[in-house]
Amino acid sequence: MADAAFLALSVITIGSAIAALELRSLVYGSIALMGTLGGIAGFFLLLDSPFVAMFQLAVYVGSIAVLILFTVMLVKRELIFKKVEDKRRKFVGIALMLVLMVSLGAVILDSGIKQITTDEPAVDFREIGEDFVTYYWPALILMGLILSGAVTGALVLARRVDEENGQRVN
Amino acid sequence: MLKDLITPQNANVFVGKLGDILEKAIDKPLGYAINWGRIWSLWPVHIETACCSVEFGAASSPRYDVERFGIIEAFGSLRQCDLVVVQGTITRKMAPRLRLVYDQMPEPKYVIAMGACAITGGLYFDSYNVLPGIDGVIPVDVYVPGCPPRPETLIQGCMLLQEKIKRMKARKFV
Amino acid sequence: MGTATGIIKALNSGIKHLAIKRFTLRYPEQKLKFVGDGYQFDPSTGVGIAGLKGRHMLFHDHCTGCQLCSIACEGVAEAIGMVKVPEEWKQNKKSIMPQIDYGKCVFCGLCVDACPFYALYMTNDYELSSFSKEGLIYTPAQLQVKPDVSQNSEIQISDRGATHG
Amino acid sequence: MSAESEKETVEKKTENPKPTADKNPKKPDVVPPTAKKTIPPKVATKEEPELPAFEKGIGDKITEKFGEKTTITFVKPDRVGIKVGRENIHEVAEFARDVLNYDHVDSVAGVDYPADKEIEVVYHLSSYTDPSLSRQILEIATRAQREEDPIPGNDATKLPSLRDIFYSVEFHEREVFEMLGVFFEGHPDNRRLLLPEDWADLPPLRKDFRNKGR
Amino acid sequence: MSVIAPNFKLSEFIKSILDNAFWILLILALIGIPAVQVILFYIEMPVINGELLTPFLALTWIADPSRTLPIIKAFMTTDLFRIAAFPGFGFAALLAAGTIFVERKMLAKLQLRVGPFYCGKIEGILQLMGDGLKLISKEIIIPAKADKPIFWAAPVLFVATAAAFVALIPVAPGWVVADLDVGLLAVFAIIGFFPIITILSAWAANSKFPFIGGIRALFQMVSFEIPLILSLLGAVILTGTLNLSEIAASQSSFPWIIFLPIGAIVFFVTMLAELERIPFDLPEAESEIVAGWLTELSGMMYGLVQLGTYLKLYAFAALFVVIFLGGFNGPMLWPPFPEEIITEGIELGPVTAQIPGLPVFSQEVLNGILMFVLKTVGVIFFILLPRGVFPRIRVDLLLDLGWKKLIGLAFVNIFIALGLLYAGILGPGGII
Amino acid sequence: MANELTEFVLVSVALLGIGIYGLAVKRNFIRMLFAVEIVINAANLNMVAFGRFLPHSGGQTLALFSIAIAAAEVAVGLSLIIVAYRMYHNIDIADYRSLKG
Amino acid sequence: MHTFLYKKVGFKAELVGELAGNYSTVVLMFGFAVAAMAPALVISRMLSPRKRSNPVKFLPMECGQVPTGEGRTQFMMQYYAYILMFVVFDVVAIFLYAWGSTILYLPKEATLPIIAFLGIIFAAMAFALSQSDRRKIW
Amino acid sequence: MSTPTLPPGLAIQKADERIMTLNVGPQHPGSGHMRIIVQIDGDYIVACDPDPGYVHRGEEKMAEYRNYVLNIPHLERPVIHDSCNILYPYVLGVEELLGLEVSERAKYVRVIASELNRCVYTMYWLAIYGIFLGHSTMFMWPAGDRELLIDLLEKMTGARVTHSYFIPGGIRNDLPANFEDVCLRQVNYFEKRIKEYADIFYDNPILISRTEKTGILTRENAIRLGTTGSVLRASGIDYDVRKKEPYDVYDELDFQTNVLKSGDSYARSKIPWLDMMESCRIIRDALQKMPKSGSVRVKLKPNPKGAIGSVYKRVESGRGALGCYIVSDKKAEPYRVKLSVPSFRNLIALPHLLIGEKLGNMPSVYWSLNYWPVEADR
């Protein structure tokens, strides 16, 4: 059962990842990206991390994908369907990808992690909350700073330039 | 002898007959059902062409509540509607728009011409900007006379339309 | 806080109205009652008599074929045309009488005002819808028929709202 | 909505009003503060219809100022009618606004006189701000030359627009333009208003345009 | 002229169906049964309970409740039953259909009129069926420049997403389609799909009004998602679990609305906004943008979106019940199953039948369902009521409300919950 | 269970490869953002997989942080795209370069 | 009273992927709805009359006008700030759940980091709201 | 600008990408019988061009072919639910031209009919205002309660809305027997009903937040644009033709005019409602003061001919001052009839109020102008 699910998920994830990059329309690309993100969420479920899985769905699919879609729809229609591609560059890219995958795969298969299996129960999601406020609390504060910085920065960036005097309005 | 009967042609004929019977069997109740649905769910499109819209509004007011007949005047988009009530005068400026609205509606669609103006031009028979009736623009199912028609007359017109739909063939199914 | 009380007041008003009687006139079963038999015009005094301006009614034995109604209507909607009738009447030598096209008539009653012989009335009949334009043209013979109406609902006002009895 | 954003909305509105408006000269202020003094406070009398003194006073004031250029056509209770040539209509209107205190136009009616080969445009002026004028209507009539074959906008049937004096005539003048073919010079927006886009006939309110069957 | 009342008869329709049924039965009896017998003759019969399942026996099973009941019970424990019928799709769709009808009648009553009346003999009870039949036989128009795959898929996905939401709702103890450890988070994850479907559908239609409507829907749903998420945190803090069934079970003595009224109010308001109901129905504001993102949807597509909307309405109302009103908890109102039927059996004329396997549902479950349905109906009433009472709000006011007032209130709610916990009123070792 | 850590890691590697490919080949700003997302997700998958197989809560916690950072990154990135689009009316990085000069 | 709640409920999964089975029902429900609703569209397509004679019918609906211009250009950039804020604060809100679901088993001091975190977030939020309010710059 | 530009709708806008042109109407639930071409930048309206004329039926031209009496039916069609009021200035003008004297009772009946009609109009307007704001109950209640008055008018005149009741020289028929009692009862109930709208509509915080401070028409602008009726009075100018230039018996009746200062949509929507209560007072007062019997109509010659000259008469209709300018040239038909309709005068304010507003404010601002498109188009 889990094997079948695993196979299906890998096919969905990897297939839609490729589709996200290769589909002509950016909107369809975004939908495919959502497929990838959802597939990853499925993997998280298979790994008994429902909290992370749902977080992934809520944050990635529920908000990041929305933002991406929104931005995609913001650009002109021609641009959504435009695809600039450099043939040579593509071959180089594919080669790079293959080299990377093969070498990394070889390294992984060669290394010891193949033996790692586990019979222990999964980690309860409540431990994450505990981690947040105990061991990882500096990270949490940092996280807060990063998020604040992100929202501030994004807002400041996305503001319209005032056409009249060519400066940002404050 | 029996062997002679069972030929591919005969089998085809038999299957075809069976199909016909099946079709008839399904067609009748389905046609009934669909026509019944259409009768009780006439959603008029929101197009106001002239002053008769006042009485059209009155027809959906609490006093002459047309929602009793399943007619709800609350749909903004013409894609969800199936009845055009031409509420009065069609001027030369409005006529192409009316036609466009009619064309953009999904099948099946029905038309009620409400008011003397929509039927023949009424008061404005000699006006330079008014069409003499809407028959030249869109096909009309029921005429509701009056200037403006009383809501009762409009309701009666709707009932006539229901009668007409009932007698229409829903569609050949299967 | 004003917002909260306003919202509560509005909701309360909505709920209160769930208990008020319905105002609906259930039309095909109930029909409104009107004043009198319909709009009439008394040519001697020059004043109309109140009543509903519905379908017309023609009294063949009064109509002289003088066409005044038709002339009046020409300025309104050209709904009246004069047609020949088979019968001979002594006051109507030309044997012409008005025929009314309700696809054009606007129920203004000015033809009734114009008729000097009390031959044209209006009645309480308003159910005139038809499948075809031809069905809307009423010949003198049809106009002669007194409509059979049973109209008896009236607005009744009580503490729990207005209804149609 | 916070007060700040509200202010911004208002600012925005004043910054770019109607898109067509920026081609125009600045609209004059509504009531110049000095205008109040020039008018003697009199109360209209309805009791003596034979002697509409107040109305007569208005007429006199206009004749005083413009003399020959205007003619008083009638003085009735609450109504004064004057007739002005097309050259002077602008000044007379300005006078009516600034001195006589009429502040808006009720209606602009065009009347075709084929016999005189002229089209008359009648402005009905009235006032909200001056209580003594609240019953009054001042009719200013002016005439434009009439063409037999009108090409609306491109022929001699032209009048100066009063839009810069009375802003309220904007749509009325557009209507007169399309209904009678009188082109208003200085009107920023002489466009078709009521008739269909494909109207190619005579302007309908001219007398030589006949309704069908009549 | 006389009135031609529409004398279309439901009875005629039923008659024609019965006609067909009769003929089908006749043909089956003449051809089908012998054929089945012949086939059965060659097939090896299974042995069940030590008995050979002859065709005769198989037929008697249908009539014998003592044999069918276990089968039904077994069927009821399957996922298919849960998904398709009871706590899942069928139950929710039934409630949704009831909601639509009640909404129309109630609105009509509030507005002093009658509402659907003639369709179906009694008070227009069949109105919904009429609308459904009409919609299903209506042409579907796909605008020429539309993005066809997305446009087709959007209504179906909308219903499916709503159904997935319904799957998380515990209706009675143990009766839930998916009992998840992180059920509440799953709810948030699923809610997140709605704006995507909306905006994709709006974009696919390639028309102005749907697009504006879609964008509005996006802003609205997205802005209200945060107060929605935050307003439920209070209950989670007090229960320490994200499992909806456990949250419901935790309220056996008192519902959380007593302690967290502010959270309940915030959740209710955000719920109205997420459901796009008046006063927050901006994405479908007819007087501004025709029908918003539904403008180009015709025929059954529109019907599906409506179905999805009402499923969503049910799910949200149920969520409110589960989190703030105690879910299936409540006083025992359901009468106990009569003991003597189990011990003595039912008298069926001359014979007395002993039917093992009864009752199908236990008393607790039935009472839970009853309480749940009662509460849900109450909440739905309050969701429907504003439609008759309030006008539509404006987009900027709405966003303002969502981002300033509701988020603030939600944090107040969280601090109330924290205070209750740390003051030792609730929680482990608390007073209550 | 039959699942092994290796399988997850291999999927993660595949995703990483695709992401790197996208970053290398695509010149469209939005596509590159997609590629970045894919890479980040590959990393998250690894983290959670290791966290599950050496049972430790750190894997999930770090994945959560990572997702959050991704959200921040996307917000900033898309704002950048909007600014760039507003300036050049294009979303192609190559075109930005040509327009700049 | 309901003490059962306040003891930490153990996590059920012993084997890798065991929990995923629970979630499959949600997916099944989704699939069921698709399977049940897609035929509705197909049947509707079969039953409904179709006339495609007039190309006008398939134009986008625009209030009885022949549409002009692009259908997909308009954006309420004025409110873009809100959607940016949503992406960030959505994360924050769900972070709070990780903490909120554990709070019963944590010591009281453990609330401090969260309060600091919230403080930072509130500051950012205040700034963002003040920015998003200025309609002129969007 | 020497040549007229392209008609609206055919002109192709070449604009910045952010700007989108929306055609609101004619098939639009929020437009009525007209089209408003708005250009929006995001949520803000940056340009607005009203395009009326979808119901332009050439009434003024038609009036030149009919005699003074037969003009009545079509001249009341522009506002069929305010038909007494739109006919009023015409009838007054014709009476002046023909030199007719109207009896006292007829004057009172006219006032009653026109006040009833004003309420009928306002209720319909309010109903549509409700539906424009998305408040379906506020459509149903006024539309239903208005039927009480329609019932009265129907008893009086024989038609629900198009009464053709006034005629030069009086009214066409006397009141039916027992009318006063029924009228009093139904008007009292009506007044009770409209007071209930406060809770659900006028005091509704959502409505207030939505309409207050939107579409503000300042006092100066109101005068400059020549607006009239409720729009004017909402901007703080006390101008009501019934008070300022009383016609028929309005100077003998006891009523006030309502003025609000703020000039926003909310004030504009509230003035008609307050006016309705005033109308109820007028009706009660008039019923009391009315002579109980007497002739109601002067007998007219067929085809009466007017004196040479022109008249301009004004009345206060449900929407504002309604003027009628009649030029006569001693024929049976008028030489020119010009209706100066309040809707047309208020329309000019629409672009001014809408520019800079949000799209969501469009319906409320538009309809708060008390605008009836059919009347504006004539």
Ligand code: SF4
């Ligand atoms: S029939 Fe009468 S009420 Fe209807 S549109 Fe024509 S003129 Fe108006």
Ligand code: SF4
């Ligand atoms: S009622 Fe009026 S329209 Fe009808 S026939 Fe008589 S005059 Fe003509």
Ligand code: SF4
């Ligand atoms: S009905 Fe009267 S007016 Fe008409 S022709 Fe007969 S008598 Fe003359």
